[in-house]
Each structure stands twice: as structure tokens, then as C-alpha cells.
Amino acid sequence: xxxxxxxxxxxxxxxxxxxxxxxxxxxxxxxxxxxxxxxxxxxxxxxxxxxxxxxxxxxxxxxxxxxxxxxxxxxxxxxxxxxxxxxxxxxxxxxxxxxxxxxxxxxxxxxxxxxxxxxxxxxxxxxxxxxxxxxxxxxxxxxxxxxxxxxxxxxxxxxxxxxxxxxxxxxxxxxxxxxxxxxxxxxxxxxxxxxxxxxxxxxxxxxxxxxxxxxxxxxxxxxxxxxxxxxxxxxxxxxxxxxxxxxxxxxxxxxxx
Ligand SMILES: NC(=O)c1ccc[n+]([C@@H]2O[C@H](COP(=O)([O-])OP(=O)(O)OC[C@H]3O[C@@H](n4cnc5c(N)ncnc54)[C@H](OP(=O)(O)O)[C@@H]3O)[C@@H](O)[C@H]2O)c1
Numbered sequence: 001x002x003x004x005x006x007x008x009x010x011x012x013x014x015x016x017x018x019x020x021x022x023x024x025x026x027x028x029x030x031x032x033x034x035x036x037x038x039x040x041x042x043x044x045x046x047x048x049x050x051x052x053x054x055x056x057x058x059x060x061x062x063x064x065x066x067x068x069x070x071x072x073x074x075x076x077x078x079x080x081x082x083x084x085x086x087x088x089x090x091x092x093x094x095x096x097x098x099x100x101x102x103x104x105x106x107x108x109x110x111x112x113x114x115x116x117x118x119x120x121x122x123x124x125x126x127x128x129x130x131x132x133x134x135x136x137x138x139x140x141x142x143x144x145x146x147x148x149x150x151x152x153x154x155x156x157x158x159x160x161x162x163x164x165x166x167x168x169x170x171x172x173x174x175x176x177x178x179x180x181x182x183x184x185x186x187x188x189x190x191x192x193x194x195x196x197x198x199x200x201x202x203x204x205x206x207x208x209x210x211x212x213x214x215x216x217x218x219x220x221x222x223x224x225x226x227x228x229x230x231x232x233x234x235x236x237x238x239x240x241x242x243x244x245x246x247x248x249x250x251x252x253x254x255x256x257x
Pocket of ligand 1: 069
């Protein structure tokens with residue numbers, strides 16, 4: 001847990017972008033049990049209000065909602081971030097969790113789908129991360145944690161639009177962590193494997209490769225306080241992706257993954 005707020009308020013003041021995602025909800029619930037103060041940003045005001053009530057009931061000391069489209073609002077990220085910091089009386093952690101899986105076949109045929117995948121998972125995500133990092137850099141503490149994906153570790157035919165955007169986000173966060181390291185603030189990227197959420201409802205689920213949102217949320221929460229800049233969720237994916245990256249191209253190109 002981070003230090004106590006300067007105003008004597010709650011020890012964690014946290015902004016969650018994409019708060020209505022299943023992984024984000026699980027993360028927010030962990031913070032609620034710590035009596036954190038939260039800003040929840042997402043698109044649907046009614047669902048945000050219901051989530052805020054749930055988090056207050058679970059112990060959150062303050063919950064603010066921001067009904068915004070995070071892609072449309074990213075150009076004003078510094079202004080939003082400053083406003084949210086004021087509302088919370090400080091800023092300890094920012095989590096960038098929203099994303100869009102999309103469909104590779106559609107992205108190949110439709111530039112708008114390709115643009116949406118890149119915007120959601122990379123181009124606007126890094127704008128929010130940088131705005132948050134600029135606050136952490138000045139105050140010399142706090143963290144920015146973004147959610148990428150193991151899909152970013154090797155391009156493959158079934159999802160290279162999504163994978164490339166998540167891979168770019170992971171590289172950005174690695175560089176951001178390097179840039180913040182001398183200041184005492186930190187950045188990290190979490191790379192989940194398969195997680196049972198609405199995003200993966202089109203897939204066949206079950207088996208040892210699938211994780212719950214709660215499990216991934218615990219890793220996100222931990223990454224805000226400690227650990228290296230790249231966290232696989234769960235950790236076994238580090239080894240799995242090492243093996244997948246090691247498959248020679250002439251073999252990989254014969255697969256249909
Ligand atoms: N599930 C997996 O297997 C898996 C694996 C690796 C990484 N991830 C990543 O984990 C993160 C969370 O996803 P999830 O699995 O929890 O899926 P999810 O429940 O489907 O959540 C995705 C969320 O992103 C939000 N979103 C997308 N574009 C947005 C925008 N422009 N403005 C505001 N909100 C926006 C969606 O909002 P709406 O509800 O308004 O549509 C939705 O709440 C994503 O970055 C995803 O890429 C997931």
C-alpha cells in the first residue's frame with residue numbers, strides 16, 4: 001500500500017480508465033476493501049453509478065464517476081487527469097484497462113475497424129499513460145499500470161491488429177518505466193493470457209490456460225506497488241510466450257493460430 005495521503009485522507013487515490021471492464025471491476029473491488037478513493041472512467045453513466053454504489057458498500061472511502069469515451073477524450077488527457085487528481089485530493093495510481101479486441105478479418109477489410117483497434121489499445125491508451133506519468137514524475141511517486149496482452153508478444157494471423165497495438169503499448173510502458181525510474185514513480189504493464197470476461201465470450205472457455213478476472217486483478221493491484229515493469233498474468237504466460245516466440249518462422253508459418 002502507498003503512503004498516507006498528504007491531507008490525512010485515504011492511503012490510495014486511484015483512477016481507473018475502462019472501469020466497466022470485468023478486469024477493472026475486479027481491480028476496483030480490491031481497492032475498495034483498502035478504503036481507497038476512486039475515479040471510475042467509462043462510457044456508460046448508469047453502469048458507473050451502480051458500480052460506484054457497489055464499491056462504496058465494499059468500503060471505498062470516495063467514488064467519483066466520469067462518463068467519457070476514453071478514445072474521444074484522450075486529446076484532453078492532461079486536463080482530465082488534473083481534474084481527477086483535484087477531486088481525489090492527490091493521485092497515487094492510474095490504471096489503463098480499457099481495450100477493444102475487434103476482429104482481424106474485419107480489420108483487414110475495413111480501415112475503420114483497424115483504426116478503432118489501434119486507437120483503443122495503443123494510440124489513446126498511451127496518451128492517458130503519459131498524462132498520468134507527467135503527474136507522477138513531478139510528485140516523484142505513484143504508479144501508472146496499463147493492461148496489454150500476451151497477444152503482443154508474437155504477431156499471428158488470427159489477431160495481428162490487436163496484437164500489434166498491445167505489443168506497442170507494452171513497449172511504451174517499458175520505456176515509461178525506464179523514464180520514471182530515477183524519480184521514484186513507477187510504470188508497469190500487465191500482460192494477461194486468456195481471461196474469462198465479456199471480451200472473450202466468442203471463444204471456447206475452460207481449462208488451465210484460462211484465468212478469472214480476480215486473479216488478473218490481484219496482479220494489477222500488486223504491480224501498482226512493486227515488481228518489474230512487465231508482469232504476465234498469471235506468471236506462467238512468461239514461459240509460454242518465451243516458447244512461442246522461440247518457434248522458428250518456418251514452423252510457425254505452418255500453424256493456423
Ligand atoms: N479477456 C482477455 O482474455 C484479455 C486478455 C488479455 C488482455 N485483455 C485486456 O484486458 C482489458 C480489459 O478487458 P476485459 O477482458 O475486462 O474485457 P471487457 O469486460 O470486455 O472490457 C473492455 C472494456 O473496455 C471498454 N472500452 C472500450 N473502448 C472504450 C472507450 N473508447 N471508452 C471507454 N471504455 C471503453 C468497454 O466499455 P463498454 O462496456 O462501454 O463497451 C469495456 O468495459 C482490455 O484492455 C483487454 O484488451 C483481456
